[in-house]
Structures are given as C-alpha cells and as structure tokens.
Amino acid sequence: MKSAVEPLKARRIYLLLRDRIVAGDLPPGCRLPGEPALAAEHAVSRVTVRRALDLLEKEGLVQRKAGSGTFVHDTRSVRPIVADLSNVLSHLIDMGRSTDVKLLSFGYVAPPEAIAESLGLKPGERVQRSVRVRLIDGEPFSYLTTHVPEWLGLTYSEAELAARPLLELIERSGVKTERATQAINATLAGPEPAAALDLEIGSPLLTLTRVVHDPSGRGVEHLHALYRPDRYSFHMDLVRIGDDGERRWSPALGRPRAPNKTKADKANTDKNNAGEKPTRGSRAIKQRS
C-alpha cells in the first residue's frame, strides 16, 4: 500500500496562512485568529497550528506576543531584498555593489552531455567547472554553477575566478561575447544548494540558466544560477513605445530608481546597505559584480 507522500499538515497550514498574508488578505498589523480557532477551522490540533506559526515566525511574517496574540508583521519596511533591476539586459553585465564570493568547487572535468551540446563543444573537449556562492552583507543569496570551455578557462586562475566576475575574465582573454540565451524558472532546493544558501531542503529557488556565445557562435559560458527568492528577484520597468498602429513594450532604461543616479543602466540599486557586517565567510573575497 503506497501511502502517497502527503506533505506535513503543519506545512499545509503554513503555506495557507502565508498566501493569505502576502496576498494582503491578512493585512500587516492585523491579529490573526487564535490558535484554537485556527485549529478548529482547519481540522487539526493546536500543536500543528503552532508548528505552522513557528515557520511563519521564523520567516518574519508574523510576530507573536504571549497572552495577546499573533500579529502579521509589516514586511514592507523590513524587506532588504536584493532587488535587481534586470532591464533584461543590464542585469547580465553589471549589478555592481560589493558582494562577497565563496568558491566551493573548481576543476576541469568532462562535461555532461547537455552542457557540451549547449556550448557546442567537440566530443572529448573538457570544461572548467566551478561552483560559487554569492553573499551580500555576509548572507548568501545565489548559488552559481558555471561551465567554461577548457581553452578559455585556462586564461585565468582559480583565485581570479573567486575575485572577479566571470564575464569580465572571459572578455579580458580577448573573447568577444556576442549572443546569449537565458531561461528563468523555479525549482526546489536540494541538499547542497540548501546548505550553501542556508536554507531548508525543499525551499523554493529562482533559477537562471544562461548560455553565452562569441561572434563565431562558440559557446563560452554556461551558467546555472539558483537564487534565494527572499533575497533576490528579477525586476523590470517597461514602457510602451511606437505609434498607435504598432505599440510595443520595451524595457525602460534610464528610469531613475531612487534619489539620483544617471539616466542609463549602471546597477543603481543604491540606498540600504549602510550598516555592513564584516565578512565572515571563510574563503570570501570582495569583488564587484
């Protein structure tokens, strides 16, 4: 008898309440129904309700006050999200800011079939594989797995990879990047990414897969990136251009984001990040991008 893996009830309640909170159904500051009421409403025991509330509290979505109740935490002011304006293009190259990078793995290996194909490698050609974690203010937010053809990977060292953005190293070698394809998706955190990103196994992750080509069509970089959704998301501002006959949406460049900032690009997610914790990562190295 295969009992279908029914997710834990506490998780069910947690997700239910979480949706109601983020949807605004339970507005910030609002006191949500008491634990006995919730238990009755969802036909579970109060212990289970508490587990769900524990999860919500751990995520900072609610705040509990003994004797008083459980209140929806106002997240608007407490969202130091690493918002990344990806005008679909700029996010590729810039996103400056001082972030730390930890190199988890580095080496030359035979590429998996799918990677070799997407990079257009010849049979037997090897690749440089690296796994890095990016941190902001000491907190990890992305888990990057890159594959680069061996001939290109040999133009820089392991230390350089940990200190400089990969695209910069590629261009420094003389290779011109010309074309790229990206795909954005979602997945669940497996054991390794979860550990690296300081998450529970099974947490949701934003996914970005990118393949960059040079003018001759050779693949020069294959990136598989996993992002913590609570610390990173893709933003874009669009404007309608063209005359009435053929209006189209186009990314809005030069839309000043906060106070000042120049008209075009340049990773202008300023503000925040005033107080900075010292970097505590073991192999963490300061870098731009």
Next chain:
Amino acid sequence: MKSAVEPLKARRIYLLLRDRIVAGDLPPGCRLPGEPALAAEHAVSRVTVRRALDLLEKEGLVQRKAGSGTFVHDTRSVRPIVADLSNVLSHLIDMGRSTDVKLLSFGYVAPPEAIAESLGLKPGERVQRSVRVRLIDGEPFSYLTTHVPEWLGLTYSEAELAARPLLELIERSGVKTERATQAINATLAGPEPAAALDLEIGSPLLTLTRVVHDPSGRGVEHLHALYRPDRYSFHMDLVRIGDDGERRWSPALGRPRAPNKTKADKANTDKNNAGEKPTRGSRAIKQRS
C-alpha cells in the same frame, strides 16, 4: 522540545537525485545505482529509497524496469514545455496560441492595502478581483489573480474576462497603457493554487507580479501570476550592441523561434506532442493571448 521540521527523508533523497539528473551528472539512459546501494550510500532504508524513486518516476525523470534497474529517462524529447519567449517586453502582450481559460472567481471587493497602494487608488475605492487558470492542451499551467480599479472593470463583463486577455479589454475601454513594472520570483504552492494547477502542495512555482499604469500614472492592472515551472518558463535571447567603448546587452527581437532552429538554441525541443487531447475544462473558453 521543538523538533525542527526536518523534511521527510524520502524527499531529501528525491531532491538529491533530481539535482544529479538535471545537472547531467546522471546522463539520460544511464542506469543509476541499485536501491540497496543508494540506501547504503545515504544511510536510509531501501523503503525510503523506493519512495524517492517513486517521486522521480511520477515526474517522468526515471523509468523502472523490474529485474533490470532504474534508468534515467531522456527528458529532452519529453518536454512539452510551454516555452515563452519573453524578450522581456513582448511576453506582455502576445504569447498567442490557443489557450483555455477557466474563471475561478470574479467580483468587486475592497482592495488589500498593498494592492490599493500599488495601483494608487483613493481610500475607499473598490476593485474588480478575478482569479483565472490558464490551460494549454487541457493542462493548467498558470494561476492568475488580477485586480483592476472598479471604474475600469465595469467596462467589460465577467464573460468577456474569461474569453479575452485582460490587457485587450483594458485598451478597448479607451485606456492607454503606458508604463509597467514587473517582478519575477519563486514561491511554494499553497492549497488553492496547488489544487487549481493540479500540483502537490509545496511544489515550486514561478511568480510574476505586474502593475500597469496609464499615461497619467493611474494604475490600471495589478497581476499576480503563478506558473508551473515544468510547463512554463521565461526565455530571452540577448545580443550585444554598441561599440567597444560602451557595449550593452539588448533583447534580440525578431529572432524567429520555432521552425528553423538556430544552432545553439536549446529549450526548443520540438517534435513530440503530436497527438492532442481534447480540452476537457468545465468552464473552459478558447481565447487568444
């Protein structure tokens, strides 16, 4: 004693193997280690390993042959993914194709604080709220919650909303859409979206939040969309433009997608999906958009 909610072990193994498969570590066709070997490797019982394999099999990632072994299923040919080219802009308005829409909820309500603010509504102003599910080939792939100011929502009927794309109805009313902001993220499926999308609770979902404004700055549409990542993802092709001094990435327009197949453009796994199931949705209505 709060025992930390450690996700089920079977789930852990499942995610672990899934990562190794999609990463190409276990290439398609490969026979993965036997159940006893996996059990020993991860220090769990064989029963638990089987649960993990059950999940993988249900997702079509592996195929089991009694007496022989468990094999990685070649997913490349079995991925009828609704790949959506979002040149970051077009995906807003087009994405033609005949999809079905089910209207789950429709009505006029007082907007949640966050919605009212993002739309720039006056206090007390009401909104039209609708929840729709989009299906392709009878299979649901997106769960859309929209909020529209009441004055605008009254210009079309409930039936029209179920039959036509919302942006089209908005523009038909004479309102000009001028500016939009989007954010893409990831989350877990709560009970309602999970049921509507035919998913397990806790499955990963792609998220798109969009606010559209008219030339005067009024908000005219607030969209919160949830997508099944196995049936939908955001794709974009980029090219490098500008001279050497100031090169930038720009979305590649007019890149024909399906028939020809540019050499290094994966994700467009054609073939497959020749036979089509009839649409069975109850309140399903054919529509473009």
Next chain:
DNA sequence: GAAACCTGTATGATCTATGATACAGCTTCG
C-alpha cells in the same frame, strides 16, 4: 541452466508527527 543482480512486495518494530487534553502565565477589557 544457474548464479548474481535487480525491482516488487510484505511484515513487524521503531521513530517522528500529530492529536487530545490540561495547566501556567501574560494581556486585554470591563
């Protein structure tokens, strides 16, 4: 064909999550 391996299936023991209940301590309100 026989040995070695594999998946499929079943059993009972054990650990964990959940249920039902009770009570202590705090907060709010009249």
Next chain:
DNA sequence: CGAAGCTGTATCATAGATCATACAGGTTTC
C-alpha cells in the same frame, strides 16, 4: 481587580514515516 482570551508548555495516546528483514519474480551474464 477579575474575567476572558491569548500564547507557552507539558503530558500521553494515536497515526504516519522509516527501518530492518525476508522473500517472490524478472533480467542479465556466464
């Protein structure tokens, strides 16, 4: 102050997940 409601905590019973083990039946290899 005192009643009512809430969270925090503990107890023991039950249901579900996992474990350890055993065996049946198919596949591969020799």
